[in-house]
Amino acid sequence: MSEAEKPIKRSHLRLRLGRIYYGTLRRILWIRMKKRFASTYKQEKLPFSYFSHKSILLRKLKNVDMWLQYNKIINLKLAVKKLNGIIIRPGEVFSYWKLIGKPSKRKGYVKGMILENGAICTGTGGGLCQLSNLIFWMTLHTPLTVIERHRHTYDVFPDSNRTQPFGSGATCFYPYGDLMIQNNTQDTYQLLVSVGEEYLEGEWLVTSRPEYSYKVVEKNHIIKGEYWGGFSRNNELYQQKYDINGNMIDERLIVKNSAIMMYSPFLEDKG
Template identity: 55%
Template structure:
C-alpha cells in the first residue's frame, strides 16, 4: 500500500457529484446485484453468545461540544432499532447501510459529530461510526467474514485510554462506505445491541457453542513524517485463533491501516 499523499481539498461541487455517483452505484448493486442480504429479525435470543464488547457513549474530546455527543446517543438509538435482532443466515450478507437506511430528520435523526477532512462538523445522523466500529470489533471475534470495511483516513484525536489496537474500527458514510459481513458457517448469527450504564453494547449470538476463541493484536505500529510535513500512523492487524483446548490453530492477517495524524505526535528523542 502506498504512503499517504498530501491531502487535496475538493470543491463542494466535486464532493456532491462524487457522492451522488457512488451512492447511485450502490443503489444499483442493492437492487440488481447477486448478494443475498440479511433482513430477518429474531425477537428471541439465540442460546449461545459468541462475542461481546462495550464502548462508552460519552467521551470528552478536544474542542468538541458535548451537545454533539448527546445528540449522537439519539442517532445511535434510532439506528440500533433497525439492526436489533438481525440474523444472518448461512450464505447471507449483513449490510450496515441497507438495514439502517439513509439518516435524515424525517426519521428523527439530529445533528451529531461528522468527521470531515481531518476535522469534524455537525451533520444529521452524526456519530453512527461508533456503532459500526463496535460491530466490526465483535465480528473479528467470530468466524463470520468481513467482506467490506473501510478504515479511517485521518487520526483526528489523540489516544485516550485506548483498549483496542489503533485502526480496529470501521468508518461509515451512507451508503457507499459500508460494513458488510458474510456468514459462511452453517449456523445463523444474531446481532444484539443495547445501552447499559452509559455504554453502547453489542454481541453476536448463535445456536451452538463457540469452537474457537480469538485474540486481536497489532504489528508494525509506527509513526513517520512525510516530505511535505504531515505525520502518518501505520499498523497491521492480526488475529490468533485458538481451539477449545487453548491451542493456537492459526495466526491470520486481517488488515492494515494508514491514517494522517491531525495532531502533533509526541516522539521520543531519537525516534
Template identity: 55%
Template sequence: MSYVEKKPITRSKLRLFLGENYYKTKKYFYWFFSNNTYSKNINNNTLNHLIFTHKTPLYRKLKDVDMYLQENKVQNLKLALKKINGIIISPGEYFSYWKLIGKPSYKKGYKDGVILCPDGSFKPGVGGGLCQLSNLIYWMTLHTPLTVTERYRHSHDVFPDVKRTQPFGSGATCYYNYLDLEIKNTTKTTYQLILYLTDSHLIGEWRAVEPCNYTYEVYEKEHSMTPGFFGRYIRNNIIYRKVFNLNKELINDEFICENHAFMMYQPYLN
C-alpha cells in the first residue's frame, strides 16, 4: 500500500464557493449528456428474492453532537426514503443517489443534521445525516453482483469506533450533487432496493427477481494508524471482497478500494 500524504490546504470562502459550483455544474452536465439510463421506476411490490439485508442504528452517542441533530437526521431519512424506497434497477440501468433524492432544502421539509466539513470538523446543515443512507446502500451493494461506478469517502476519520461492525472505509459519503453514489446493474436480473425505518434502525434490502448464485465476504487488509508529516495521524486500510459459489467454494478475491483518512481523535483509544 503506497500513499503520499498531501499537506492540508486552507482555501478561501470564495474559492470554496466557486469550486463547489463548478463540480455541481459538471455533475448536472454528466447526468444530462451521458448515455447512462438512470432508474426512476418505483415499485411498491417487493421482488421475491432477498439478496442481502443490513441495518444500522439511528442514534449514537457522539462527542459534542447534540441529540436534536440526530432526531433531525431521522426526519431527513424519512424524506429521502420516499424518493428511493422500492426503486427498480433493470439490467443496464444506473442508480444515482442524488438524481433520485434531489437537493435537500428547508422548503422540502429537511432539517439541520450533522454536516462534515472539508477540514474534518462538523456543523449543523440542512439535510445532514443522509450519509448514513448512502453508507448502508454502498455496504449492501458490495454483497451483490451489482457494480459500483461512483463512490467517495471522507478524507477525515471524525469519530472513534463505537461497536463497529464494518471495516473502516467501507462507507460512501454524499454531498449534493457531485459526491454521488452510482451503481450499475451489470447483471441480467432486475434488482430492487427496499429501505425502511424502525424506532431504532435504518434497514435496507437488495432484492431481485431471481436468486443470486454467489455470496460475498467483505474484509480489510493492512489496517494501520500512522503518524503523518503534518501533525496528524492517518488511518489506512485496503478493502477486499471474497466471492463464493453456491457450494461455498471461493472463486475470487477482489480488490475493492484503498482508504486513507486524517484522524480527528486520539488514535488507539479503548
C-alpha cells in the first residue's frame, strides 16, 4: 500500500518556478511525440459501443457556492468541443491537454472550482477535472492503455451518493498534469463527450464488436493515522477482464491511491 506523504508548504516563488520548469518539460514532450498524437476527428460515429458513462453536472458540495458549478458547465461545454469525435488509431496517443489547449479567458473560459493543496480555490477553467475523471473511468472499461494519469493528493469531500470507488478519477492541471491514453490494439477508437441537461456524458466507440468486457473493483480500502498527525485514505483498484460468457480471464492492479483526508474520518454517534 502506498504512503501519504506529509504536506509540504512551498513558497509562491518556488511554486511558480516549478510550474515553469515542468511546463517546459511538458512542451518538449509534446514536440517529441507530435507524430504519435491523435488529431483526426470524425463526425460519423464508429459502429460499436465499448463503454459509456455519465456524471451529474450540479452537485451540492459543502462550502462551495453554486455559481462555481454553473461556471463549470460553461467550461465543460468549451472543452468537449475539442474532444468530441476524436479518432485514436492503433499506435496513437490521446492527450487531454494537447487537444483542449490552455483554458484561458480569451477562449471564453470562466472561473470555476479548483483544488490547490487541499483547499478549495477558484481559477479560470475550473471544473474540467470532471471531464478527465469521466474519460479515465470509461477508459478503464476498455482495452485502451492509460500511460499517464495523476491521482488526487487530497480527499477533500466525504462520500455523498458515491457510485464509483474512491480514487477512480484523474485530476488535471495544465499543461503538465495530463491524461494520456494509448491505443495498443488493432482497432480504431472514437471518443464521444457532450454536456446534456443534467449530465456530462461520454462514450468510447470502436470499429470491431467488443470481445471482452471489463469491471473495476476496489480492494484494501483503509483509513490510516499518519505519523505526522493527519489521516490518509488508501485503496487499490483492479481491472477485471471477462469473456463473452461472463468468465473472468484476467485481473490486474491498475491504481494505488493514497490521499490526505481534509475532513474528519470519524462519524458522530447520533445515538
